[in-house]
Amino acid sequence: MIETDWIWGLVGGLMIGAAAAVYLLGNGRVMGASGIIGGLVDRSGLSTWAERVAFLAALVVVPALMLPLFSVEISTNITPNLAVIVTAGLLVGVGTRLANGCTSGHGVCGISRFSLRGIVATVFYLLAGGIVMVLFRHVLGVI
Amino acid sequence: MQRIVIAAISGGLFGAGLLVSGMTDTNKVQGWLDVFGAWDPTLAFVLGGAILPMLLAWHLTTKRAASLVGEPFPAKPDPKLGHNLVIGSVLFGAGWGLAGLCPGPAIASLSWGGTGGITFILAMIGGMVIAQPVRAQIDRLAAA
Numbered sequence: 001m002i003e004t005d006w007i008w009g010l011v012g013g014l015m016i017g018a019a020a021a022v023y024l025l026g027n028g029r030v031m032g033a034s035g036i037i038g039g040l041v042d043r044s045g046l047s048t049w050a051e052r053v054a055f056l057a058a059l060v061v062v063p064a065l066m067l068p069l070f071s072v073e074i075s076t077n078i079t080p081n082l083a084v085i086v087t088a089g090l091l092v093g094v095g096t097r098l099a100n101g102c103t104s105g106h107g108v109c110g111i112s113r114f115s116l117r118g119i120v121a122t123v124f125y126l127l128a129g130g131i132v133m134v135l136f137r138h139v140l141g142v143i
Numbered sequence: 144m145q146r147i148v149i150a151a152i153s154g155g156l157f158g159a160g161l162l163v164s165g166m167t168d169t170n171k172v173q174g175w176l177d178v179f180g181a182w183d184p185t186l187a188f189v190l191g192g193a194i195l196p197m198l199l200a201w202h203l204t205t206k207r208a209a210s211l212v213g214e215p216f217p218a219k220p221d222p223k224l225g226h227n228l229v230i231g232s233v234l235f236g237a238g239w240g241l242a243g244l245c246p247g248p249a250i251a252s253l254s255w256g257g258t259g260g261i262t263f264i265l266a267m268i269g270g271m272v273i274a275q276p277v278r279a280q281i282d283r284l285a286a287a
Contacts, residue, residue, distance in 0.1 A: 005165060009185040012164020013192020019156035020193065021200035026149035028210030030217050031157065033247035034271075041271040054147045055154035056250060062155035063162040064254035074162070076244070076252045077170045078259040084241055089249075089263040091238025093270020094277055096246060098231025103245045104157075106232070107190060112197035116222050121232040128236025129176040136241065138179060143241060 020108050027051065032105025033059075034096035042097070079143055095125075146212050158251040164189040167252040169243025176240050226285050227278060238270075 023031035036052050039045020045052060067074055079085060096102040099121050101110065106125075110118015136143045165171040165185055174183030204216040239245050242263055249256070249264050256263075 005171070005183075005185050006188045009164045009188035010192040012160045012162070012166065013189035013194075014196060015156055015160030015163060016189065017160075017193035017196035017200075019153045019160060021196045022149060022156065023153040024197070024200050024210070024216070025203060025207075026153070026211045027146050028212065028214030028216050031153060033157075033245070033250065037246055037250070037268070038271045038274075041268055042275060048146075051146045051150035055150040055157075058151040058154035059158040059247070059250050060253045061158075063158040063167070063251050066159060066162055067255065074255060075168070076248075076256045076260055077168055078242060078244065078256065078263065079169070080259065082259075082262065085259055085262050086266045088238040088242030088244070089266025090270040090273075091234045091241065092245060092249075092263075093238075093267040093272075094274045095231045095233070095235025095238060095270070097271050097274030098227045098278055098281070099235055100228070100231070102235060102247070103190075103239075104247050108193040108197060111190075112194045113201045113219070115220060117220055117224060117228055120224055121228055124229055124232035125236030125239060126176070128233040129240035130178055132237045132240030133173060133176045134179055137173075137177060143173070 016104070017108060017112075020104065023055075024109070030105055030109045032101050032109065034092075034102040035100070035105055038097050081142070084143060099125075146214075149211065157247060160193075161248050161251045164192075167248045167256075172243040172245075172248075173240065176243075227281060230281060 020031040023029055036055055040049060040052050099106065101118070101121060106118040106121035111122060161167050166189055171183055171185050174181060175186035209215050244263055246267065249260065249267060252260055253264065
């Protein structure tokens with residue numbers, strides 16, 4: 001069962017990479033989710049608002065249309081703990097803007113370019129995520 | 144118009160890939176980060192799979208003068224790392240671990256993520272709003 005998940009992970013990963021390749025070769029831009037959203041939030045990317053909105057709208061609509069294709073129930077399985085959700089959201093918002101990238105920008109687009117910034121960012125967010133899991137799941141037991 | 148169509152194709156493919164790969168499931172992301180629990184290696188396959196087409200794409204940018212719409216390709220970023228890259232990545236990673244969501248999957252799962260998912264997105268937008276004053280404060284402290 002878990003091996004099937006790995007194959008779907010690889011297939012989905014190839015699609016994510018293809019999406020980033022379309023954005024790069026088509027529009028000449030790095031596909032970073034936090035940058036595309038953040039540029040609208042802090043108005044730094046208003047000159048390209050239309051393509052940002054189109055990207056985000058398709059990002060919501062296409063997976064929504066695909067849901068009936070799945071025989072298993074699709075869920076985010078997000079924690080019901082509101083304090084954890086709000087804290088996590090704030091940290092993700094502040095952190096990705098300070099670092100100027102997230103998993104897609106630094107991870108997918110940065111590493112594939114052998115960018116030192118992308119590699120360093122990825123090492124630090126993976127380490128921080130791993131430490132948080134140990135601390136909050138195994139020590140404190142809240143997530 | 145061409146730019147908008149390309150952006151929509153990219154966003155749609157990105158969302159489809161996130162759903163198919165399982166990255167909109169917080170259990171899979173937290174399972175990957177939980178190296179001392181029931182470790183789930185799926186995310187390594189996702190990241191590895193995503194990097195492959197981009198290796199080719201970055202290679203193609205060296206063969207072409209400009210992108211399809213005529214926009215020049217993004218210049219190689221300043222290799223200087225800086226404290227904000229490290230501090231920001233640590234904060235982002237902590238939030239990613241706590242909820243198991245990063246920005247792309249949070250948006251992609253909007254239609255089925257429920258109030259929890261919407262709350263996460265609103266908090267993330269709030270975090271993006273306060274990022275500029277936070278950055279200014281960090282820079283002041285770093286310069287002191």
